[in-house]
Amino acid sequence: MIDLRSDTVTKPDQMMRAAMAAAEVGDDVFGEDPTVSLLQNTIADRLQKEAALFVPSGVMCNQIALRVHTSPGDEVLLDAGSHIANYESGAAAALAGVQLKQIQSERGHPSVQAFNEGIRAGFYWEPRPRLICLENTHNKAGGVVYPLDEIEKIADLARDADLGMHLDGARLWNASIATGIPEAEYARHFDSVSVCMSKGLGAPVGSVLAGTDEFIQKAHRFRKMYGGGMRQAGILAAAALYALENNYTGLATDHEHAQSLAAVIGALETFSLRPGGVDTNIVIFDVIDGRSATEILEDLKEVGVLMVPFGPTTIRATTHRDVSSEDIRSASDLLRKLYDS
Ligand SMILES: Cc1ncc(COP(=O)(O)O)c(C=O)c1O
Known part of the structure; x- marks a missing residue:
């Protein structure tokens, strides 16, 4: 079979499996897994963020980020075709208790004007706008890269309106490879960034959420609450490190x-x-x-x-x-x- 269903169907090769077998491990719920710590530091450095957290999936990364950035009843602005709005089983409503303001766009990338028009005036009877989420590359639109200059303008708007910025960067690696723009150059416009190791990079499991030390401390608590605290997860982190080093180009x-x-x-x-x-x-x-x-x-x-x-x-x-x-x-x-x- 020629399997073109998804870039998540890849299987670890012998070299990746060897890296997994050789991984040094410990109980990561006690913060004692050196390979998980290495992965977290590697991704934090790569994205030029203070800290990072290894999480079982891209959905859990996004949902932890929503939970940290918002309070129940808040509003999150995002593209109507986004993964968070369409493919996360309604988790934003169920877990963070937020409502999603879905902005229409041509290729998955609402413009700064579209977001600006979507931000409510701030009357107390309205939901409180709290966060803008972007997706780069955009899955439903067809792996589309978000133009960096538009991201910059949206980040300026968010700052002026006192909104947080989260990036669903499940395929941020693909955006960087396609444009030559380093991941950190995209990431610097966001308070939190999620990247997946299990898509094109080919690791079997795992995503990483990055942000400030304070953000990641809060994220750590929600990861545990959502059941995402893992024990000897170094076996998985080793696959992710191997994937980044060997499969990126x-x-x-x-x-x-x-x-x-x-x-x-x-x-x-x-x-x-x-x-x-x-x-x-x-x-x-x-x-x-x-x-x-x-x-x-x-x-x-x-x-x-x-x-x-x-x-x-x-x-x-x-x-x-x-x-x-x-x-x-x-x-x-x-x-x-x-x-x-
Ligand atoms: C853009 C985007 N974000 C998040 C996810 C969720 O990742 P996971 O399947 O690891 O939960 C996906 C999965 O395909 C995705 O395409």
Whole structure:
């Protein structure tokens, strides 16, 4: 099978498994796991933040961040297509007790004007705006990179309006590889940043939340409350460190693969690529010949290619380190064979 469903389907290779087996470990709930501490320090340095916390998942990172930044009844402004609003099982309402003000946008990236218009005037009968969350790269929009100059303007707006800034940077690594802008250059505009080690980097588990010492101290308490305190987690942190050191530059290959795939899909009359092109490793396209996404996905599965539905007539294909150039060539041939009229 050529599995293009997600960049989370990768499996640890022998070298990563060897790094995991050799990890020095301790009980991290007692703060005694040296490999977890090393990962946390490495990510804090990389993002130029005071501290960082190893967390089981990207969802938990985002939800801890919302909890630290807000009080129940507060309002969080974010893109209507964001992961937090769409794919976290309603956790923002259930756990932090906040309401989400969902701002519409073209490619997952509301402008500073859109956020400005979304900030309420401050009457006591209104929910209190407290936080802006951005997503870079943006999953639902198709791995789109948030332009840095727009982020700067939104951060200025947030400062003026006394709002916090959180970045869902599950794929911040991809944004940096695509633009050459270091992760810290993006991160400096945010009070908290979440990054995932288990997406394109290929670690089996784990995300890291970074911020000030004070923010991370509070986050530590909520991680425990949410059941995310782990014991000999150094085995997982070792995989994350290995992934950062060895798999980071390979993200560029995933981006090239996504471009090749998009070129093939874009040339077929059955499909229409989302406008704006492909920035990183995610290709989103619509089926425009009257068939449903499910019908197309079943045909593709039969010939050995997996993708996921992203709407009734929308499909997502994601490239990753376990998909080779040969796989991309085969998937392209199969797509042409099935859909070139
Ligand atoms: C943008 C974004 N944020 C957060 C997450 C959540 O990560 P996890 O699956 O580790 O909870 C994902 C997962 O795909 C994502 O795409």
